[in-house]
Amino acid sequence: MKNLYIALSFVAISFTMSAQNKDTKAADKLYNQYEYVDAAKEYLKLVENGKATDYVYKQLADTYYNMFNSTEAVKWYAKATEMTQDAETYYRYAQMLKANGKYEESNKQMQKFANAAPSDTRAKAFRDNPNYVPRLLDKTKLYNINPSDISSDKSDFGAILYDNSLYFTSARNGSRKNYGVLDEPYLDIYKADYNADGTITNAATVNSLNSKYHDGPLTMSADGNTVYFSSDSFRDKKFEKDKKNNLKLGRNSIYKATKNGDSWGNIEFLPFNGKEFSTSNPSLSRDGKTLYFSSNRPGSIGGVDIWKVSINADGTYGDPQNLGNKVNTEGDESFPFIADDNKNLFFASSGKQGLGGFDIYQIDLSKGGEANNLGKPVNTEKDDFGFSFNGTKDIGFISSNRSGNDDIFVVTPVCxxxxxxxxxxxxxxxxxxxxxxxxxxxxxxxxxxxxxxxxxxxxxxxxxxxxxxxxxxxxxxxxxxxxxxxxxxxxxxxxxxxQPIDVIVTETEVVLKPIYFEFNKSNITQEGAFELDKLVQVMKNNDKMVIYAKAHTDNRGSDKYNLNLSDRRAKSTVQYIISKGIDASRISGKGMGELEPKVDCGKDCTEEQHAQNRRSEFLIVKK
The missing domain is CATH 2.60.40.1120 (Carboxypeptidase-like, regulatory domain)
Structure with missing residues (x-):
């Protein structure tokens, strides 16, 4: 998905010039300025002009990877990997193949990745369970997913419902200038009405929170008086200078705002933000004591990790804590959402074993277990992220590019x-x-x-x-x-x-309830298996006992057919007993056809009488 990259890369850019040089320099300049659309055009020119190298192929592939154009990324990774590449390139290639549903080919690239980076937890997970996709596809369906009527033709994501107001992030504002990464307008925070009939209307920008840079997503306190939201640090003139690429590098940061009438004020840059790393996608616990967020700050396991920070009673903050390897991987984890119970955390990951791109996972933080992939239809081969859920209204939202664009989908639990x-x-x-x-x-x-x-x-x-x-x-x-x-x-x-097994055992026979068979069939039924288990128990308790099983049919069909059918039934009975651990030398059987009916009713048998004649008997040959 396109704008997820913006949210995950956490880098806002301001640049002053684009130098024009020979060969890859012009394309590289655009790439380093995160101008991926134009960078791809320049790299493609090199291919068209016969100046392509392995480096150009890899840069093209990475450019499309960053824009989550999986089809083009696969095309160019295939070219790039004709020569030996670094481990992460194989991993990215595998992810893009998986995003196109090519799981077998993806596994081949994952094997190369595992060979190149054997200690990486993603490699270890693959070696332990390389054929995990069928297991994910067989998972119990947890939620129904439907399109929402709030999505537009631009990127929309990060929807979260508070009371009857839906907040989300969108690039739909046509009056805004475009951002070079994806040639879409800068992101804004929007608010819409969530109506009693489930429709969503009246989407409008939240002007008191938005700046001229990227803004959103947000999270809100339980009383509705405080929000934490992502925004570019440029709004506070906080950035680094990249002289080599003539860039000013801002970072996505978390801001706090408080309710001021019908708008928001007292916007505050939080102290755990930094110039060298980014902090984004906040989610506030319902008790207001813990803020979860995404960051590539020092101490991260992968590119982007999920962290938490305590909010003290006096409004100060504790030291950020990494959520560890139960949540985070050497890949990227983002878009945390902490549920109303303050225990269950939902998040998106590209590093765990999933169906493709980013998948959504759930973990109970109070138990310390493993994160659980939510399976289909929440997750797809594409990017799925931004899960949120309103327990009061029993409805949630996810973001996904499964339709080709970042869109918001409605989540309803399967009862x-x-x-x-x-x-x-x-x-x-x-x-x-x-x-x-x-x-x-x-x-x-x-x-x-x-x-x-x-x-x-x-x-x-x-x-x-x-x-x-x-x-x-x-x-x-x-x-x-x-x-x-x-x-x-x-x-x-x-x-x-x-009931404890209590079987009548006479001098000549083990007496069971009739082992009935369905008409014209010889397979053991469930009811028959329960009865035969009693015989198994008797034989286990009497290890010298030898049994001769006789199987009978009703009188429908020819004598020859019934004799063969009953013989198959006798063999089925014997095989069942043997399968339960009884030695084959202790059980044998024979089909009697219709020769020894239990009820001699001739041609006028009722269905009940026919059923009684379709039976098995168990004679004691030796005790």
């Missing part, structure tokens, strides 16, 4: 229920740890399976208003299924009480 299954002994009530627990949809397709913990619990997240079925099994107990009723959540509980 979900956390279903907790507790597995117990039905007779004693005792907790059953290490029980197998699967959750199935209403068509009995298994969605996922886990073992119960030491509390006998397994928790699954499922969609609202859909029925599910839980299947629970445990050695020594009868497996069973339990209905999960439709629910709007947020939580539901299922008591999965399993």
């Amino acid at each position: 979900a229920v956390d279903v907790t299954i507790v597995v117990t002994n039905a007779k004693t009530g005792a907790i059953l740890a290490n029980a197998g627990v699967s959750i199935m949809d209403d068509k009995k397709n298994i969605i996922t399976s886990e073992m119960s913990n030491d509390k006998g619990e397994v928790t699954y997240k499922v969609e609202c208003d859909r029925p599910y079925v839980v299947q629970a099994t445990k050695d020594g107990f009868e497996g069973n299924t339990f209905a999960v009723n439709k629910s709007k959540g947020p939580t539901a509980k299922v008591d999965a009480a399993l």
Whole structure:
């Protein structure tokens, strides 16, 4: 995405001249002045005139990378990497390939990157899990994403909702002069009305915050009286001089403003900004005690990291703290958003394993675990960033260039229920740890399976208003299924009480409930498996026992067909028992066809009688 680069590079430029020189000097001058549109034109002239070198190809590729033109970037990285390049070039090439959905080719470049920079955490993550994309694509859908009616034909991003006002950053102001990096107007902070019907109207610039340079995004205190926002340090005449390139280098910095009637005043340059680094994209915790932000300040792990700083009761600030390698990588992390609970942090990263470009991640800072990629449709092969969420209205926003331009999208949570299954002994009530627990949809397709913990619990997240079925099994107990009723959540509980296996064993037979088969089929059903598990337990308890299984059919179909069908059923039964750890020498079987009906009803059998005749019997050959 285009303007994300501006936000991440954190450099504002003022220059006085552009020297014209031979070969790459003119293009390099534009590149160093962040005039990427014009720089690309100059490098392309060199290609057209037969003056291209590996350096020109790499500069062209990096130019398009900085503008997130992934198609052109891939084209020129392919040329550049015909010769050996530095590790970061391979990484960038891999990212651009991934942004075009070319995951296999991306992995090849990531392997080159990993070889060139083996100690880089991005390389280590790739080596540990090189085929991570299918896992990301299979993640449970957490949010629905829809276009918003606030986006324009210019870059729009960083939307955040406070009460009924939506603040965002945009380059739509046609009265502003263009910025050379992307040939778009300078960024402004906008405010729009968020209406009861979900429409967004009346977008207008927040003039009391905007300067003639880049401004935005912002974050607001819970009482609505204080904002922190990004802006160029030029507004305070704070910059460095780059004499070599005839530049004045400003830095994106964080400013504080307080409510002054219907506008904002007392604009203050914060003390932890700096001339040598940039500070941007603030997010204020709801308790007002912590400000999160992006910065490439000293101590950063990568190019841009996420930091935090405490806000003291007297209005002073603590020392900025890097959020560490659970959040930050050697790549770039930006656009932090701290949720209302003051624990869950959302942020964008180009350094973690994602679907392409920048992906959005979530981490619970109170638990110290790993950051979680939000998966599709929040993330795509393109740049996705600027996540925010209003818990009161249960709605959020993201920014993405998935449509070719930086646009704002509406985020609505997928209604979900956390279903907790507790597995117990039905007779004693005792907790059953290490029980197998699967959750199935209403068509009995298994969605996922886990073992119960030491509390006998397994928790699954499922969609609202859909029925599910839980299947629970445990050695020594009868497996069973339990209905999960439709629910709007947020939580539901299922008591999965399993009966201890108590099987009738006579001198000649192990008596089970009928192992029924579906009409014309020989596969073991779930209900049949639960019964066969009882036989498995009996045989494990009596390690000398040998069983002969007889399978029967109903009388529909020819005698030959039924004999073959019953033989397949007998073999299925035997194979199931063996699969549960019983030695093959202890179980055998034979199909009897329709020769020994349980109910001799001739041609007038009911469906129930036919089902009774489709059965298995288990004769004891040896105890």
